[in-house]
Amino acid sequence: MPGLELKGVSKFFGNTCAVETTDLSFPEGQLTALLGPSGCGKTTLLRMIAGLEDPTHGAIWLGDADITSVPSHKRKFGMVFQSFALFPHYSVRENVAYSLTIGGMDKSSAYEQANTLLDTVQLGGFGDRRIGELSGGQRQRVAIARALAQEPSVFLLDEPMSALDAKLREEMQVELRLLQQRLGITTVVVTHDQREAMTMADQIVVMSNGRVEQHAKPQQIYHEPANAFVADFIGKANFFDGIVKDGGVVIGKNRLQIDANFQSGSPVRVAIRPERTCIVDTPGDNTITAKVMFVRDLGPLREYHLQSDIGPVIAEYAAGENNPDLKAGDTATVHLPVESLRVFPQANAA
């Protein structure tokens, strides 16, 4: 199955830019997540891939073929919609067999194939049911089976988990990922849930305001965010705004050492993940004094919410880790390791 490539694709609705000029490649057989807040252009991008919207500029390539002007019904990309878009006037089996029957396959063969697909998504025996009789999770599986029926070269999913409750969502994320790996289909998933993207994706494309902010593997996105927006959007982070001076960042009366090259006087935003923020016994380099405001025990995690001279700080410890014995009102010394600090120019700050 060939990979998918966007070359200089952009989309305008009137004078409004929904997607800025974008170059992206979706490697063959991999799952890519388009991640971003509402209105960032991720669904528009997916709809352009599906052929439901025409790009204003640029081209979409599938392998060696330019498919920009190929209508959606001739692309035959399997697509799962946010609302699932199941046909209420058809049974589950008829829904799954839809692409086969309209493609000219005789009904008995199409239904047989539909039954196999329903077995694949663990809905064997549900073929005769009406759509209205299914739960949210079952509907999602039917939508997936239906999209897979035409054996698509590219599988597109637009916020497929948004209608499911939290527990079912987590189960379905794993199931969907396993199914995608088993079938080896090039897959693009739109989501605003970073946890979902981290769970399922081989690659993540982080978008904001119609622009691709970063395109990388999930771990790279998390540990090496390209800018403050990505650092803020993916996971949690502590942010401090300061001015670069003599190889460090001055934040109020404090000075933090950084491992980044910025001109002196540049306004920057420093970010550090809560799990990289340490509470230590003795002051040293890159330590600040803070007051414990609140200790949040989440079972597997414990968060210390602190207030320091440079702003609020969260330090996160895993259960079983050497948790500091602190309570609200205590004073703590917080260490911000140089190697864990990410520094971004403030112009790019979210």
Add this chain to the structure above:
Amino acid sequence: MTIADDIAVPPAPATTKSRAFPTQRVLLGLLSAFVVIFCVLPFILVLAISFGRKIEGAAWVWDFTLENYQRFFVGILWPDEITFLYLQQLGYSFYFAVIASLLAVLTALPFTLLLTRLKRASQAIWLVFILSSLSLSEVFIVMGWDILLSNNSGLPKVFKETGLTAWLKDVGWFQTLRDWGLANPRNVKFKTSDFATILTMSYLVWPYAVILLYPALSRLDPSLSEAARTMGAGRWTVTRTVTLPSIRLPLFGTSLLLFVFLLGSYVAITVFAAPNKHTTAVAIYANIRGSNLNAPFGSTQAIMLLISASVCLYLGHLFNNRAQAR
């Protein structure tokens, strides 16, 4: 003694209730009287008169005879001869109403679909325009169409003056129009014709069709047709397999409503239909207010028209229930 007897019941706020109670009852009584006098009584009177008897050369008298109903089904000459004149009139009522309502729905459907895809502001303007057209009376509309289709000043004149009639004759289509009753030896003609009758009747109910279809079509989830497209369905396949089945109940309901409405259409039939194709509605008027002055038989025809419409509505209700159950 029961437990209930032991429980002290707090006194009801009698003063407030006793003041409000008569007002409500009087209002309810007035409303009931209004409904009975102005809505139910006319129907009862028509029903009662339908069993009355016509006095030849005079008016009619109260009676209880089934002769009028017998006449409706087998004609006035029965038992010597059976004629189906009145059933035929009812048949024409159905014929015109079915075709005109279907035409209105079929033409309103694509328009309303397009309307729902416009911007909200444009939709509002169109809807206000369509709603305002409902203020035009049937007489006014039919008069307009009468002028438009009249042989001396309307479209036939345009056909002749622009040379379209001559061109139709040249290409041989004029004879086809004559075969369809839409031309005389000299020019095209639309009066009297089924074509003009149906067209005008459709026009009369077209705004209703749009307004009745609009809510269902605006609620239609666009992702359904998009999903079908991504699965390889072309435009027509999407319409056939997704759009139409999704709105079959509103489509059926709208058609049924327009059909029942058109069953009683009078002015358009009188102006545009050939006399031998006049409907029950026209015959009712002729009997009650026109030359025949046979109110009992006119009432019988009105009752039969009402029963026919009710049967159609009931069948529609059954179909609707069955479709929903599925």
